[in-house]
Amino acid sequence: MAHQSAEVDFRTRLQNWIPKLVLSPSLAAVLVFVYGFILFTLYLSFTNSKMLPSYDWVGFENYRKLWGLSHWWTAITNLAIFATLYIVICTAIGLTLAILLDQKIRGEGMLRPIYLYPMALSFIVTGTAWKWFLDPGIGLENTMHLWGWESFEFGWIKDRNMAIYTIVIAAVWQTSGFVMAMFLAGLRGIDNEILKAAQIDGASNWNLYRRIVIPLLRPAFLSAFVILSHLAIKSYDLVIALTGGGPGRATELPATFMYSYTFSRNLMGVGASSAVIMLMTIAAIMTPYLYAELREKP
Amino acid sequence: MSAATQETAIRTGRIARTFIYVVLLVFALFYLLPFFVMLVNSVKPLSEITEGNMMALPKELTFAPWASAWSTAQIGVEPTGLRPYFLNSLFMVVPAVLICTALGALNGYVLTKWRFRGDTLLFGLMLFSCFIPFQIVLIPMARMLGIMGLAGSTAGLVLVHVVYGIGFSTLYFRNYYSAFPTELVRAAMIDGAGFFQIFWRIMVPVSGPITVVCVIWLFTNIWNDFLFGASFASGSKAPMTVALNNLVQSSTGVKEYNVHFAGAILAALPTLLVYIVAGRYFVRGLMAGSVKG
Amino acid sequence: MGFLDISNVTKSYGNTEVLHHVDISVEEGEFLVLVGPSGCGKSTLLNMIAGLESITSGDVSIKGRVVNGVHPSKRNIAMVFQSYALYPNMTVGQNMTFGLEMHGVPKPERDKALADVAALLQITPLLDRKPGQLSGGQRQRVAMGRALVRNPDVFLFDEPLSNLDAKLRVDMRTEIKKLHEKLKTTIVYVTHDQIEAMTLSTRIAVMYNGYVQQLGTPKEIYDTPTNLFVAGFMGSPSMNLLPVEVAMIDGAPHAVTTDADGAPLHLRLHQQNLSEWAGRKIILGIRPEAITDPEGADRASSCIIPMTNRVSVTEPAGSDTFATMTLAGQDSIARMRADASVGPGEMFEFAINMEKAVAFDPETERRIVP
Incomplete structure (x- = not known):
């Protein structure tokens, strides 16, 4: 009807626009600084940029170069070893601690913050401590020798083949408490009546966990996996602080590879292509997860 | 979610319980050990470290390493100690956290109470930005900061941290506000309150807990950041983490381990303090950032 | 307006x-x-x-x-x-x-x-x-x-x-x-x-x-x-809706159906224009309070008809007693006075107030207006 549009008063129309106006700066920032930049880096990965961005299109040349570099292969292999061990060990420790802590433990309020505090610290800080702790000359090995265990050897951090495992140790130390908290929240969310019913059915504690509790923790496992894998791929600070990528290139990860190729070796095109591969790996894990999370809540 | 909502109905025997306590305590030692080593060795003279046992308590207690780390240690080329960098970090963290929290609150409010077609997709785009490997934005960001005249400045770092913090702060407030009854907003609309009046008078007064969570999370993350600091603000404008790394990695002269440890603890102090005072909220933030809110 | x-x-x-x-x-x-x-x-x-x-x-x-x-x-x-x-x-x-x-x-x-x-x-x-x-x-x-x-x-x-x-x-x-x-x-x-x-x-x-x-x-x-x-x-317990067939008996429209034991039952319809529906099916709606014990029936009504049927369940609710029986092949509820003496399994003589009954067209589900 004719009068209808005239009746829509100014304030109502304004009210319809304000929310979008309020959201737009953040949205614009994200679109430019995240998605625009991703596109820019993607573009650079197809150019022969060296120290500065150039716009000479070279197609997949950088990717061909990248996958031909033994240095990149080291980084990828290290990431595979690191990510696998990091995820598995963190999940195992996290789940164990959560289950044990859930047994009406006296002093839980003391223990929980102790398990979790590493998460509040910078990797640079904890790396400093671990670097020193693992140093055979002054750290654990030396201490054991002084305590009389002369044959004790623990020089992984100086060992090309073993150094990556020291990164795993420090990273597990940092994050496993957090995984514990995730599982503990999951455990606390399980309906006790289910457990009581199973007990009445005669299930032992072992079976109770194996058959009922752990299957019910599926969402927590999924979250832990997603979070840990994306943390693993992004790991940068810890390597810098602990080994600086060394000895040699023994602990190089894609994150440190990208940084050194882009800013130290001045091969920006190659650096950009490695960043694109990192992004694609993370997107392959995060996108389905976020999609499922957001779809559940209409 | 993080709060202990219910005790498990599972019962355990005495032997099992003893075993459980032993395991839990061993892990507690494992988590405490590195920090213990840092603390103990930061108050020893250097000679005691190089000749002695890292686990041993100091024979001679000294705070000289702390003083040195704070005000005289060689960072890069200047013997300034960590103090100026501590201040750099502070000037970076405070505005970044405030701006980011304010934007997150407004975004969360819009995305839950003023919904429109496609809002979930927009939120998804924002949320995904939390998880990208930041290597993907380093090159263009460096150029952008250069163009804006913010390269190597604290203001530049504030901008960077705000941009990449919005996703999380929006997530927090969105999840929090989505549990807040929409009927209240409708009631306020009928009462004649506008968009900002509803935000100020109805939403903000109930946002205390989530604001604490968000502030703590952002504070911890931004304070602990290394990658952006190292990439965009080296030299005298570097944040604390970068300066600490410079201190520890410097290859000139004698390695003053005790000073390194004192410096590391200084760099950890603000976040550690926040954790001790408000650990509950920190954990809640961690959980909300991973499991859904 | x-x-x-x-x-x-x-x-x-x-x-x-x-x-x-x-x-x-x-x-x-x-x-x-x-x-x-x-x-x-x-x-x-x-x-x-x-x-x-x-x-x-x-x-x-x-x-x-x-x-x-x-x-x-x-x-x-x-x-x-x-x-x-x-x-x-x-x-x-x-x-x-x-x-x-x-x-x-x-x-x-x-x-x-x-x-x-x-x-x-x-x-x-x-x-x-x-x-x-x-x-x-x-x-x-x-x-x-x-x-x-x-x-x-x-x-x-x-x-x-x-x-x-x-x-x-x-x-x-x-x-x-x-x-x-x-x-x-x-x-x-x-x-x-x-x-x-x-x-x-x-x-x-x-x-x-x-x-x-x-x-x-x-x-x-x-x-x-x-x-x-x-x-x-509308109404609680809700209206009994019975699928019945209309037949003319003695020149008046009747609803033909079965009781709990499957025996035929003829209920005289009060609504006269239903004679047009003779030989066809309708849905007959009777509220529980229109089926009562004879003493509880509405004296003002001009069309109370008796019906004997077997009661399957009784539910004393204090103020009333509800009796469930099978009518037209489905559970139907009658609302009796609280002290009506009726028990499960018994044959009981109900009084139905047909003045209150309404009829619906099974096809359109709309009421057949008198």
């Missing part, structure tokens, strides 16, 4: 139309109840009157002014929400005067209005408390107080009693009714509870599937439901 006019209003989300051509005209001082099962569109319609949802087509007008697109706060309406929607950070007093404050009413006037309404609702001692410190019933009062303070043209209630426990709900229902009778306000009230609808309203709109199925006074809705849905939805 009424005080509040809803004319030819529809609502669509995308291509799905959820509300179809609703026409309701409410007079000043009327108490209109929108009732129906969840998802019937009643709350959507209420929100459209409030301005919280847009109108796809048609008009809503209040006091002759079309308000489509007018901001909720400028329609001079007030709303009481299901969750009460009290602002948790404000005191009761601040809650109640927030709307006046937003409309720029000076403080002395606000205080005066607050004092009056608080006295009316007897919540003066609560004014300095926060909503979190109130009981459910008190919150309900405050929510109503917040609406009353505004002195609006129309009050909108969105299932206001559904969060209260059973006893309190009945008390508050009476309270709302008293308030309406005292203040003579115009009210649109949404509920899924048909008892609330019957007791409170001056008129009821029964809604289902986005259509207004029937609009009428409680008595019209109850006694002459327009279709099978309304017949089944």
Whole structure:
């Protein structure tokens, strides 16, 4: 009807626009600084940029170069070893601690913050401590020798083949408490009546966990996996602080590879292509997860 | 979610319980050990470290390493100690956290109470930005900061941290506000309150807990950041983490381990303090950032 | 033209139309109840009157002014929400005067209005408390107080009693009714509870599937439901709906069916035009209270017929005893006096008040009008 549009008063129309106006700066920032930049880096990965961005299109040349570099292969292999061990060990420790802590433990309020505090610290800080702790000359090995265990050897951090495992140790130390908290929240969310019913059915504690509790923790496992894998791929600070990528290139990860190729070796095109591969790996894990999370809540 | 909502109905025997306590305590030692080593060795003279046992308590207690780390240690080329960098970090963290929290609150409010077609997709785009490997934005960001005249400045770092913090702060407030009854907003609309009046008078007064969570999370993350600091603000404008790394990695002269440890603890102090005072909220933030809110 | 006019209003989300051509005209001082099962569109319609949802087509007008697109706060309406929607950070007093404050009413006037309404609702001692410190019933009062303070043209209630426990709900229902009778306000009230609808309203709109199925006074809705849905939805226990065949016996239309034991049963129909349906099937609707023990039958009725049937279950409810029996192959309920002597398994002689029976066309599900 004719009068209808005239009746829509100014304030109502304004009210319809304000929310979008309020959201737009953040949205614009994200679109430019995240998605625009991703596109820019993607573009650079197809150019022969060296120290500065150039716009000479070279197609997949950088990717061909990248996958031909033994240095990149080291980084990828290290990431595979690191990510696998990091995820598995963190999940195992996290789940164990959560289950044990859930047994009406006296002093839980003391223990929980102790398990979790590493998460509040910078990797640079904890790396400093671990670097020193693992140093055979002054750290654990030396201490054991002084305590009389002369044959004790623990020089992984100086060992090309073993150094990556020291990164795993420090990273597990940092994050496993957090995984514990995730599982503990999951455990606390399980309906006790289910457990009581199973007990009445005669299930032992072992079976109770194996058959009922752990299957019910599926969402927590999924979250832990997603979070840990994306943390693993992004790991940068810890390597810098602990080994600086060394000895040699023994602990190089894609994150440190990208940084050194882009800013130290001045091969920006190659650096950009490695960043694109990192992004694609993370997107392959995060996108389905976020999609499922957001779809559940209409 | 993080709060202990219910005790498990599972019962355990005495032997099992003893075993459980032993395991839990061993892990507690494992988590405490590195920090213990840092603390103990930061108050020893250097000679005691190089000749002695890292686990041993100091024979001679000294705070000289702390003083040195704070005000005289060689960072890069200047013997300034960590103090100026501590201040750099502070000037970076405070505005970044405030701006980011304010934007997150407004975004969360819009995305839950003023919904429109496609809002979930927009939120998804924002949320995904939390998880990208930041290597993907380093090159263009460096150029952008250069163009804006913010390269190597604290203001530049504030901008960077705000941009990449919005996703999380929006997530927090969105999840929090989505549990807040929409009927209240409708009631306020009928009462004649506008968009900002509803935000100020109805939403903000109930946002205390989530604001604490968000502030703590952002504070911890931004304070602990290394990658952006190292990439965009080296030299005298570097944040604390970068300066600490410079201190520890410097290859000139004698390695003053005790000073390194004192410096590391200084760099950890603000976040550690926040954790001790408000650990509950920190954990809640961690959980909300991973499991859904 | 009424005080509040809803004319030819529809609502669509995308291509799905959820509300179809609703026409309701409410007079000043009327108490209109929108009732129906969840998802019937009643709350959507209420929100459209409030301005919280847009109108796809048609008009809503209040006091002759079309308000489509007018901001909720400028329609001079007030709303009481299901969750009460009290602002948790404000005191009761601040809650109640927030709307006046937003409309720029000076403080002395606000205080005066607050004092009056608080006295009316007897919540003066609560004014300095926060909503979190109130009981459910008190919150309900405050929510109503917040609406009353505004002195609006129309009050909108969105299932206001559904969060209260059973006893309190009945008390508050009476309270709302008293308030309406005292203040003579115009009210649109949404509920899924048909008892609330019957007791409170001056008129009821029964809604289902986005259509207004029937609009009428409680008595019209109850006694002459327009279709099978309304017949089944209103009343508790609900109306017995029996599939029967019409046959002419001794020149009068009868319903032919079977009793609990499968024996044929002939019930004389009071509605004369059903003779046109001879040889065809109808659905016969009889309310439980129209099937009673002979002593409990309505003496004023001109058409009480006896029926002997086997009782399967009896449910003494204190004030009445409900007897379940099989009629026309399905469970049917009779409402007897509390002390009627009847037990399960017994044959019992019921009295059916056929004057109250209604007939429906099984094809269209609409009532066959006498």
